[in-house]
Amino acid sequence: MILSHTGPMGLWTPGCEASAMLATAELNAAGGVYGREVELVPANAGTTTESAAAAARRLSAEHGVDAVIGMQPSNLRPAVRQGLGGSVPYIYTCQYEGGYCGPGTVATGITDWEVLAPAIGWLAEQRGARRFYYVGNDYIWPRVAHGTAEAAVTEAGGRLVGDSLLAFGERDYSYVMDQIRAIRPDVVISVLLGEEAVAFNRAFGESGMARNMLRLGLAFDESLLWGVAPENAENLYAVHTYFDSLRSQGREKMVAAYERGYGNSRPPVNVYSLGCYDGVHLAAALARSVGRVHGGEMARLTSNRFGRADAMAMLGLPGARRRPPIHIAEADGTEFIVRATV
Structure with a gap:
């Protein structure tokens, strides 16, 4: 398992590791895979393409792993794939911008269009939102999501009235806040990564604009909401396929x-x-599908556009061949309350 233990995505690592360890324990309690005990080998992708590629090479060459599960920002995903060299399947679990992620890579996360279109449409219909401002980090995911958001806004009958792309580590938001205050959009769409989203939303709450403007956070979850704090979360919305307040969709046992x-x-x-x-x-499940634990054969199985629907079907999850339900939720203290499911 390759995660970023530091940087903007580091705050997700404890929960992701815990869930992966639970899955490993479940497999071993059921006899492992073809009688072999499953071992979870952790690796730190760091924050650069060099560190991500090096971590992937170590997993493949030194540890001899049979598969890699990873949650990286989109700018590190190609480095992990190249570091593995196609020797094992790369199961990429993030929400991402969409599109083909390369041979041997199974992208299981939801795409931006699948969540942005229903969320923006709902805000337009239910909250009367027409004017949207976009703020994101300056790298591949938010750059691509900018076009996705603009298309969703247009489809909903609205207009994108301004935008800003921020470097990682930027904490002086005065220019952005001044722009937003002057333009007075109905909604600020934030496409910021992990800790970056926490810092911006804290500053936005402290600016006093949250009382009169809605926010829609992309890839924003309960972990980030804890960091923002309730006093800075007024009129803050998020959109996902799962929120902890629901505890449904066949996930109760897990x-x-x-x-x-x-x-x-x-x-x-x-x-x-x-x-x-x-x-x-x-x-x-990939090992069972090829009849043995063999990273190369498992990677070949996933080389021909093996997508999320194939993965969900292989796992026996409900609705594998359909888009999963999308939940639009509003912050309430330290949790998200689902306001609509589409």
Whole structure:
């Protein structure tokens, strides 16, 4: 399992590791895979393409792993894939911008269009939103999501009235806040990565604009909401396939096992930890599909446009051939309350 233990995505790592360890324990309790005990080998992708590629090479060459489950930002995904060299399947669990991720890579996460279009449409219909401002980090995911968001806004009858792309580590938001205050959009769409989203939304809440403007956070979950704090979360919305307040969609058994095993020592289950849990079980399912534990054969099985629907069907999850339900939720203290499911 390759995760970023530092940088903007580091705050998701404890929950993702915990879910992956739970899946590993479940597999071993059932006899492993073809009688072999499953071992979870952790690796730190770091924050650069060099560190991500090096971590992937170590997993493949030194540890001899049979599959890799990873949750990286989109700018590190090609480095991980190249570091593995096609020797094993790369199960990529993030929400991402969409499109083909390369041979041997199974992208199991939801795409931006699948969540942005229904969320923006709902805000337009239910909250009367027409004018949208876009703020994101300056790298591949938010750059691509900018076009996706603009298309969704147009489809909903609205207009994108301004935008800003911020470098990682930027904490002086005065220019952006001044722009937003002057333009007065109905909604600020934030496409910021992990800790970056926490810092911006804290500053936005402190600016006083949250009382009169809605926010829609992309790839924003309960872990980030804890960091923002309730006093800065007014009119803050998020959109995902899973929120902890629902505990539904066939995930009750997994969530109950997670809570029994970890209590309050790990973050609650969120959409990203679920993805890593599924990723471990998918690696085992790939081995069963090729008839043995063999990374090369498992990678070849996934080389021909093996997508999320194929993965979900292999795992026996409901609705595998359809888009999963999309939940639009509003922040309420330290949790998200689902306001609509589409």
